[in-house]
Amino acid sequence: MLKQTGAAETRPVTLEQLKGHCRVDHDDDDDQLEIYLDAATEFVAERTGLTLAPSSWEIERCGWWSDCLTVLLSPVRDIVITYLDANGDSQTVDAGLYRWENTDKGSAEVRFFSTFTSPAVLADTYNAVQIAIEAGFDDPAATGS
Secondary structure, eight states, rough: OOEEEEOSOSSOOOOOHHHHHTTSSSTTHHHHHHHHHHHHHHHHHEEEEEEOOOOEEEEESSOOOEEEEEOOOHHHHHHHEEEEBBSSSSEEEGGGEEEEEEEEEEEEEEEOOTTTOOOOBBBTTTEEEEEEEEEEEOOHHHHOO
C-alpha cells in the first residue's frame, strides 16, 4: 500500500510568484490566494498524476517481488529499500542490487539485478519489506528551476 509519510513543505509556485503573475501588489487577499493556490495544485496533481512538490512516500509489502514493482508516483527522486530480517531487525538493501527509473507512463519501476538473492524476512508481517520513496519536482527556491 502506498502512503504519504512526509508532506511537501513548499508549494510548486510561491505566493509571491502568483501575485506577480496576477499583478496583485497588496497583501489584502493573501489568505484567499493561498486557498486558490492549494486548490489549483491539488487539481493539477489529481488530473496529471504528478507529485508537484517534494514529498516522502512508503510502500509496505509482506515479501519480495519478482520482475518489476511499479510505483504510481511521478517524478520519483530516490528509492531506498529496507526489510525486517527473520529476527525482526531492520536491514537496508544495498542500492547496487537494484535499480529504479521513471517511466514515460507517469510512474517509476523498481527491479532487482540478477545478483540479488531475496533474504528471509520476518514471517507473517504485512510490512516485512518497506520501499521509501522521495518524489516530486525540485523546490524552486532551492534550485531556481
